[in-house]
Amino acid sequence: MMHWEQLLSLKKMGDSTKRLRIEEDETRLAFEVDYDRIIFSSAFRSLQDKTQVIPLSKTDFVHTRLTHSLEVSVVGRSLGRQVGKAILRLHPHLKDTLGYSINDFGAIVAAASLAHDIGNPPFGHSGEKAIGDYFLNGNGKRFKELLTAKQYQDLVDFEGNANGFKILTQSREGVEGGLRLTYATLGAFMKYPKESLPKKPSSEISDKKFGVFQNDKDFFREVAGELGLLKKGLKEDTHFQRHPLAFLVEAADDICYTIIDFEDGINLGWIDESYALEYLTKLVKDTLDIKKYHLLQTTSDRMNYLRSLAISRLIQEAVNVFVENEQQLLSGTFSVSLLDKSTFKAQIDDIIKLSIQKIYKSREVIDKEIAGYKILTTLLDAYSKAIENKYQGKELHYDNLLLEDLKTLDFNQEKSLYTYLIDCCSYIAGLTDGNALLTFNKLSGKNV
Template sequence: YTFNDFGAIVAAASVMHDIGNPPFGHSGEKAIGEYFKTGNGAKFKDQLSPKEYQDLIDFEGNANGFKILTENREGISGGLRLSYATLGAFLKYPKESLPKKPTSHIVDKKYGFFQSEKEAFLDVVQELQMSQKSSENISFFRHPLAYLVEAADDICYTIIDFEDGINLGLIEEEFALEYLIKLVKDTIDIKKYHSLQHKKDRVSYLRALAIGVLINEAVAIFLANEAKILSGEFERSLLDKCQFEAQINDIIKISVAKIYQSKEVIEKEVAGYRIIGDLLDVFITALNNDYNGTASNYDYLILKMIPDEYKSNIATIYQRIMSICSYIAGMSDGFAIRIHKKLTGNSI
């Protein structure tokens, strides 16, 4: 192994870290969960094991990402056929959906695989010799490089979303310097900053400096706590331990208020709940009716809209439901909206 191998592993896992997120982001995850918890999908509870049902009512983009990366398909085994190390670095939450948040340790914040990928998960953790956290359920401490993938995610969504909010006019430019100056005070070239004529260039300069500072901070914390990370004793994210924690929290707070809770975002998330619920209802009903031999002409038409790979390996109710969830979770916002319009007759 060479020094650059570690960077390649972290970079590959970082590129993929959101691959399993459904349309409408975290709101989409909640919309899927609500459908099975309080919507028409609640009727399936008695047909599923507690862990299978928890997978659905607490649908997790991280677990869906692991499914995409490892799922066998006809003629294709091993999913994307990534290295074990890359898959290990991808697994920020190496546990199953139950029990939910049994401790305050960072690995228990969410879960990292569905019951449908349990064998693939166990194969990864055993090959990597990851330490088991609990003997009562499937739960492991992280692969050490997962902390760096998490840090990359935290840095990007904190700083780049903040930059986007300023460029979109949702946050005043004055906040850029006010909120970032404590991060970049030791690296900023004030003369260069004031020589930049356009807001976008000034904000971009601050963003680049801030990301550089936080990368160096994350690396320093990782190295200083390497022994604890390897033993599973490091219970927080790297940036939770950094000297800029207060500044990061301030940036997140204003981003939540001005960006994530902006009128445009809220309206899209509200629409997303209806869209995802309707899509789940129509597709799951068609697939189940076909399996049970009770499909209507409408169901047969709906089945033609579902790609073939999502209609195979559906021997159990859990597999059928999870297959449809994966299909919908793989949609973009725009594609989900277009499919919904077709189903409701609004695009004819």
């Protein structure tokens, strides 16, 4: 069984003494500092030019990763606060003895939600697939025999969640522990608390993907141990049950992309507005003022109204499911997403099905994902070859020119080939859509 006293740990990397909530400065709370550090980070700022659904879109209608992440954090804060209210009622000593508040839960979930896409490559999820496919089927498969099975799996299933943990926690010269977030926030961020192998060892939602690269698993285990996350799998595997608050981060993301991607499709004219009333009213029929709805003059205003009601309803659904299943969440026996237990699951599935048909498989999205695939494959080809030649001591002048872009790899230190390759992938994943395109043009000689 997991315990809230551990799950709400204020510890940060490098701490030698225990941080106590009751001793915190109320004007500068650690969980709120987590949020601030994420929002001021360069990795977060880069999300303003990264695809959410529609790659390289220049319209004002649609969301970038940045606006999506901000919205997920707002929903996450509401989820956290409402759950926190219930948890403190169920476990009053957390407040009365230890000093935790409702807002602490909101701040943890908001910070983890803010960071949930921070490790994602350019061009949406096709970016992850492009990197993985390069090593599985492209020129990158030449590295397979030079790596362990788990190292190679990290590359062929390159995962934004694992890259996010790397970005948030990786030490570099003068910066120990990356952003130095609290372990509670890191735990809530860890939606998939396992390494890349064994792949999908169970049907549980937390085993769907992986959340840590091989180089980062020692600290990952330290965080899991401090939080008291339950061990899963074989002794030698890095594999844990989820932090309960990670379910709220997942719910915040699910709510936003379900409702807001649908809204984007309607605002772009890809989905007829009549579908909004048909699909969304099934979610909000108890709170919808149909007269007010018909008084609104624009599609945008009508969608704003329906979206607000739908998000509020789904927040309450997720909170109810969390509180009803608190003991299963703490014992690690809750194995699906919160919205999968929602009474509105059928309506959510209908919305997602229509979004897949009208948005995710639209010609514009597919065409630009194809372009992104070509761009990232070209970058991987050039940089991995330069790394390989440098690693083998037979680099060309051209390789050294390319490696100027990868100064953080630091070939003056002895590192494994895997480290150089995963750092290279992380560098490419950190590029914005626009910078990836500029680099592609540079490698193609188009910037001369």
